[in-house]
Amino acid sequence: MEALDLARWQFGVTTVYHFIFVPLTIGLTPLVALMQTFWVRTKNERWLRLTKFFGKLMLINFAIGIATGIVQEFQFGMNWSEYSRFVGDVFGAPLAMEALAAFFVESTFLGLWIFGWDKLPKRIHLACIWAVAIATNLSAFFILAANSWMQHPVGTVFNAQTGRAEMVDIGKILSNPTLMAALPHTLTAAFVTAGTFVAAIAAWWMVRLVRSGDVAKARDVYRPAVLLGVVVMLVAGVGVSLTGDQQAKLMFDQQPMKMAAAEGLCASVDGASFSILAIGDLNNDCAGVKHLISVPGLTSFLATNNFSAPIKGVDELQALATAKYGDGVDYVPNLPITYWSFRLMIGMGAGAAALAIAALWLTRKGRVPGTVWFSRLALVSLPMIFLASSFGWIFTEMGRQPWVVVPNPNPSGVDGVWLLTARGVSTVVSPTMVIISMVAFTLLYGVLAVVWFKLMHRYAIEGVAATEHDPSPDNPTNHRDPDDTADADAPLSFAY
Amino acid sequence: MELSTIWFLLIAVLWTGYLVLEGFDFGVGMLLPVLGRRDKDRRVMINTIGPVWDGNEVWLLTAGGATFAAFPEWYATMFSGFYLALLLILLALIVRVVAFEWRGKINDDAWRRRSDWALIIGSWVPAVLWGVAFANLVRGVELDASHQYVGGFFALLNPFALLGGAMTALVFLTHGAIFLALKSGGDVRDRAGALAGRLAPVTLVVAAAWAVWAQIAYSVTWTWAAVVVAAASLVATVLTTRARREGWAFVASAVTILAAVVLIFGSLYPDVVPAFDTANSLTVTNASSSHYTLTVMTWVAAVLVPFVLLYQAWTYWVFRKRVFATHIPDHVGLTFVRPAVPVGAPATPAAGSVGSDEGPQA
Numbered sequence: 001m002e003a004l005d006l007a008r009w010q011f012g013v014t015t016v017y018h019f020i021f022v023p024l025t026i027g028l029t030p031l032v033a034l035m036q037t038f039w040v041r042t043k044n045e046r047w048l049r050l051t052k053f054f055g056k057l058m059l060i061n062f063a064i065g066i067a068t069g070i071v072q073e074f075q076f077g078m079n080w081s082e083y084s085r086f087v088g089d090v091f092g093a094p095l096a097m098e099a100l101a102a103f104f105v106e107s108t109f110l111g112l113w114i115f116g117w118d119k120l121p122k123r124i125h126l127a128c129i130w131a132v133a134i135a136t137n138l139s140a141f142f143i144l145a146a147n148s149w150m151q152h153p154v155g156t157v158f159n160a161q162t163g164r165a166e167m168v169d170i171g172k173i174l175s176n177p178t179l180m181a182a183l184p185h186t187l188t189a190a191f192v193t194a195g196t197f198v199a200a201i202a203a204w205w206m207v208r209l210v211r212s213g214d215v216a217k218a219r220d221v222y223r224p225a226v227l228l229g230v231v232v233m234l235v236a237g238v239g240v241s242l243t244g245d246q247q248a249k250l251m252f253d254q255q256p257m258k259m260a261a262a263e264g265l266c267a268s269v270d271g272a273s274f275s276i277l278a279i280g281d282l283n284n285d286c287a288g289v290k291h292l293i294s295v296p297g298l299t300s301f302l303a304t305n306n307f308s309a310p311i312k313g314v315d316e317l318q319a320l321a322t323a324k325y326g327d328g329v330d331y332v333p334n335l336p337i338t339y340w341s342f343r344l345m346i347g348m349g350a351g352a353a354a355l356a357i358a359a360l361w362l363t364r365k366g367r368v369p370g371t372v373w374f375s376r377l378a379l380v381s382l383p384m385i386f387l388a389s390s391f392g393w394i395f396t397e398m399g400r401q402p403w404v405v406v407p408n409p410n411p412s413g414v415d416g417v418w419l420l421t422a423r424g425v426s427t428v429v430s431p432t433m434v435i436i437s438m439v440a441f442t443l444l445y446g447v448l449a450v451v452w453f454k455l456m457h458r459y460a461i462e463g464v465a466a467t468e469h470d471p472s473p474d475n476p477t478n479h480r481d482p483d484d485t486a487d488a489d490a491p492l493s494f495a496y
Numbered sequence: 497m498e499l500s501t502i503w504f505l506l507i508a509v510l511w512t513g514y515l516v517l518e519g520f521d522f523g524v525g526m527l528l529p530v531l532g533r534r535d536k537d538r539r540v541m542i543n544t545i546g547p548v549w550d551g552n553e554v555w556l557l558t559a560g561g562a563t564f565a566a567f568p569e570w571y572a573t574m575f576s577g578f579y580l581a582l583l584l585i586l587l588a589l590i591v592r593v594v595a596f597e598w599r600g601k602i603n604d605d606a607w608r609r610r611s612d613w614a615l616i617i618g619s620w621v622p623a624v625l626w627g628v629a630f631a632n633l634v635r636g637v638e639l640d641a642s643h644q645y646v647g648g649f650f651a652l653l654n655p656f657a658l659l660g661g662a663m664t665a666l667v668f669l670t671h672g673a674i675f676l677a678l679k680s681g682g683d684v685r686d687r688a689g690a691l692a693g694r695l696a697p698v699t700l701v702v703a704a705a706w707a708v709w710a711q712i713a714y715s716v717t718w719t720w721a722a723v724v725v726a727a728a729s730l731v732a733t734v735l736t737t738r739a740r741r742e743g744w745a746f747v748a749s750a751v752t753i754l755a756a757v758v759l760i761f762g763s764l765y766p767d768v769v770p771a772f773d774t775a776n777s778l779t780v781t782n783a784s785s786s787h788y789t790l791t792v793m794t795w796v797a798a799v800l801v802p803f804v805l806l807y808q809a810w811t812y813w814v815f816r817k818r819v820f821a822t823h824i825p826d827h828v829g830l831t832f833v834r835p836a837v838p839v840g841a842p843a844t845p846a847a848g849s850v851g852s853d854e855g856p857q858a
Contacts, residue, residue: 056601059597060597060598060601062597063593063594063596063597063598064594066550066593067589067590067591067593067594068590070553070556070557070586070589070590070593071586071590073557073560073561074560074575074582074586076564076571076575077560077564077571077572077574077575077576078575078576078579078582078583079576081572081573081575081576081644082572084564084568084571084572085568085569085572087568088564088565088567088568088569088571088572088785089568089785089786089789090789091564092561092563092564092565092566092568092571092785092789093565093789093792093793093796095561095564095565096558096561096562096564096565096566096793096796097561097796098561099554099557099558099560099561099562100558100561100796100797100800100801100804101796101800103554103557103558104551104554104558104800104804104807104808105807107550107551107553107554108548108550108551108554108804108807108808108811109807110550111546111547111548111549111550111551111811112547112811112814114546114547115546115547115815116547116814119814119815120814159786164568166785166786166788166789167785167786167788167789167792168788170792426572426576426579427644428576428577428644428645428646429576429579433579433580436580436583437579437580437583440583440587441587444587444590444591448590448594451594451598454832455598455601455602458602458830458832458834459601459830461834462830462834490823491822491823491824491825491826492543492819492823492824492825493825494825495539495543495546495600495823495824495825496539496542496543496546496596496599496600
C-alpha cells in the first residue's frame with residue numbers, strides 16, 4: 001500500500017473510533033446536567049441517584065473521548081502536512097478557537113464537577129456540569145465549522161503567489177450553509193444517542209427489577225429515566241430526520257456526486273428513483289450496479305420536493321468534473337461504501353427508534369413493564385444507535401472522495417480552493433512510518449475499546465447505588481461550608 | 497509590532513503555560529514509584545493533581561491549534577518531521593489520560609498496578625521527548641528548499657537533544673516534587689520535600705550545562721539574560737527546597753521553566769524552524785498565516801485567554817488545600833465481577849467496594 005492509502009486508513013481508524021465516544025459525551029453531559037437540575041429543584045433523591053449513576057458512565061466515556069481527541073489535534077500535521085500547508089490559514093482557526101473556547105471550559109469545569117461535590121455550593125456545582133455540557137456542544141460547532149469548510153469552502157480566496165487558501169471572511173466560515181445543516185444534524189443525532197443510552201439501560205433495569213419483584217424501585221427510579229431518555233429520543237429523533245432531509249437537499253446542490261453515488265445513480269434521469277436494495281461489482285464500476293428494489297421518483301423528491309425533477313448521474317458528473325478539474329482522476333467515490341453507509345445510517349437510526357415507540361406504549365398510563373422482549377430490544381438498540389453515527393460520518397467523508405477540500409460549485413462560490421486527497425498527504429513521511437503509527441494506534445485503541453466496554457458494562461449492571469456516602473439532601477455533609485475547618489480531616493467525597 | 501511576532505510570543509506563552517502546569521503533572525506521575533510506596537500514598541499524589549491535570553493538558557492542544565492557525569508551515573513541518581517522536585508522545589498522553597480516570601473505577605490491586613504503570617510511562621515519555629524536540633528546534637534541523645524536514649529520525653537523537661531530554665525530565669521531576677511538597681500533607685509531603693532538595697542541585701547542573709551550550713552554540717546575545725534568570729531561579733530552587741519554603745520553591749521552579757521557554761523561543765526568533773542551510777529556514781514571516789487570519793485570531797485570543805486564566809486560577813483556589821492520606825476515602829471502585837447480590841435487595845455501596853488499601857483482595 002502507498003503512504004496515501006495508509007494515511008487514509010489511519011485517519012479513518014482514529015477518527016471513526018474517536019467518534020464512537022463523542023456523540024455520547026455531547027448528548028449525555030446535558031442529560032446528566034438535567035438530572036442534577038431536577039434533583040436540585042425537586043430535592044427528589046431519585047434524580048441524585050440517577051445523576052451519580054449516569055455521571056459515572058459519562059466520565060468513563062469522557063476519558064477515552066478526551067484521550068483519543070488529542071490525536072485529532074496533531075495528525076493533520078503528521079500525516080497530512082501538505083493539506084495543512086494548503087489550508088492552515090483557514091482550517092487552523094476553528095481548531096484553535098475550539099481549544100480556547102471549548103476545551104478549556106470543558107476540562108476545567110469537568111475537574112470542578114468531579115471533585116467539587118462537597119467543596120462547592122450546590123448551585124455552583126450544578127453550574128459546573130452545565131458549563132461542561134455547553135462547552136462540549138460548542139466544541140461540536142467549531143470542529144464542524146472546520147469540516148464544513150472542507151466540504152464546501154466559503155469565505156476564502158486562493159492566493160496564487162503562495163499557492164495556498166487564505167481566509168477573507170471568518171463570518172462566512174462560521175455561518176457556512178453546510179455548517180448550518182451539519183451542526184443541527186450532528187447535535188440532534190448526539191442527543192438521540194444519549195437518549196437511547198439512558199432509555200436502554202434504564203429499560204433493561206426496569207424489566208429486571210419488575211421480574212424479580214421489586215416493582216417499587218423500578219417505578220420509582222428507572223421508569224422516570226426511561227421516560228426522560230424516550231422523550232429526548234423522540235424530540236431529537238424528529239430533529240435528526242428533518243435536519244437530515246435538509247442536509248440531503250443541500251448536498252444534491254453542493255456535492256451532487258456524493259448523492260448520485262449514494263443512490264448508485266449512473267445515468268442522469270428525470271424522476272430518479274430511491275434505491276432500497278442494489279447489488280454491484282466491487283470494481284467501483286457504475287455500469288455493474290443493478291437495482292433490485294426502488295421507489296420511483298423518491299430521490300428526485302428528496303432532492304427537490306418534486307417527484308419528476310432531473311437528477312444528474314455519476315457518469316455525467318464525472319464528465320463535468322473532468323472538463324472542469326482535469327482528466328486522469330476518478331471523481332467517483334467508492335460506490336458500495338457510499339451507497340451502503342447512507343442506508344445503514346438511516347436504517348440503524350430508525351431501528352433504534354423502535355425502542356422509543358415500544359417504551360411509550362409499554363409505559364402508558366403509569367405501567368411498569370416487565371416484558372423480556374422489551375429488555376432485549378433495549379440492548380439491541382444500543383449498538384445500533386452508535387453505528388448510525390459512525391455510518392453517517394463514513395458516508396459524509398468517503399462520499400466526498402477523491403477530494404479532501406471539495407470544490408464549491410455554486411456560481412457565487414470561491415475559485416481555485418480545492419484539493420485532492422492524494423495531494424494532501426505528507427510527502428516526507430514514509431509508508432513504514434505510517435504503518436508503525438497505524439499499527440500502534442490500532443493496537444492501543446483495540447485494548448482501550450475492550451477496557452472501555454468492560455467498564456461501561458460493569459457500571460451499567462451495577463445499577464444506581466442506594467446512597468453513596470449517603471449523599472441525600474438531608475445529609476448535612478452535602479452542603480457544608482467548604483471553609484468549615486471543623487471537618488478538615490473528613491475524607492473527600494470523591495478521589496481518584 | 498508585526499502580528500506574526502505577537503503570535504510567536506503568544507505561542508511561547510501557551511507553551512509556558514503548558515510546561516509549567518503539566519510539568520508538575522508529569523513530575524507527579526514520574527515520581528509515583530519513588531514516593532508512592534503504599535497505594536494510599538500514590539492516591540494522595542494523584543489526587544493533588546486530580547482536579548486540574550485535564551485543564552493543564554489543554555494548554556498543549558491550544559498551543560497545537562494556535563500553531564496550526566498562525567503558522568501552518570511550522571505546524572506542518574514540525575509534526576511531519578518529528579513524526580515518530582510525536583507518535584510516542586501521543587501514545588503516552590492517551591494511556592495517561594485514561595489511567596487517571598479509570599484507575600479508581602475498579603477496586604483491584606492488579607488493575608491499580610497497571611494503571612500506575614500507564615501513569616508512570618505516560619509521564620516519563622513526554623517529559624523526555626518534549627526536551628528532545630525543543631532542543632532540536634534550537635539546534636536547527638535539515639530542511640529542504642520547500643521547508644520539508646529531510647533529516648530522518650535518528651538525526652534527532654544527537655547529544656545536544658538528548659541532553660535537552662535529560663534536562664526537561666529533571667526539571668519536571670524537581671517541579672513535581674516541589675508541587676507535591678506544596679500540595680500534599682504528612683508522609684508524602686516530607687519525602688517529596690526531601691527528594692526535591694536532592695534533585696534540585698542535579699537539575700541545576702544539567703540545566704545549566706544545556707542552557708550554556710544552547711546559548712553559546714545556537715543563540716543570540718540577549719538570551720544570556722534568560723540563562724542568568726534560569727540559573728538564578730535554579731539556585732533559588734535549591735536554597736528554598738533545602739529551607740522547605742515550599743511556596744517560594746514552586747515559584748522559583750516555575751520561573752526556571754519560564755526562563756527556559758524564553759531562551760528557547762529567543763534563540764529561535766526570527767526563525768520558527770531553523771534549517772542547517774539558513775536559506776531554507778522557516779521564519780516568523782514565511783511560515784505565518786495571512787494578516788486577516790492573524791487579526792481574527794488575535795481578537796479571539798484577547799477575549800478568551802483572560803477568562804481561561806480567571807477560571808483556571810479559580811480552580812486552583814477551590815482545590816487549594818493540601819491532600820492528606822486521611823482525606824483519601826476507601827476505594828469506591830467496583831470489583832471486576834459483580835458480587836452475587838440478590839436483585840431487588842437494597843444495593844449497598846459496600847457491595848463490590850469493600851477493601852482496604854493494602855490488604856489482599858478477595
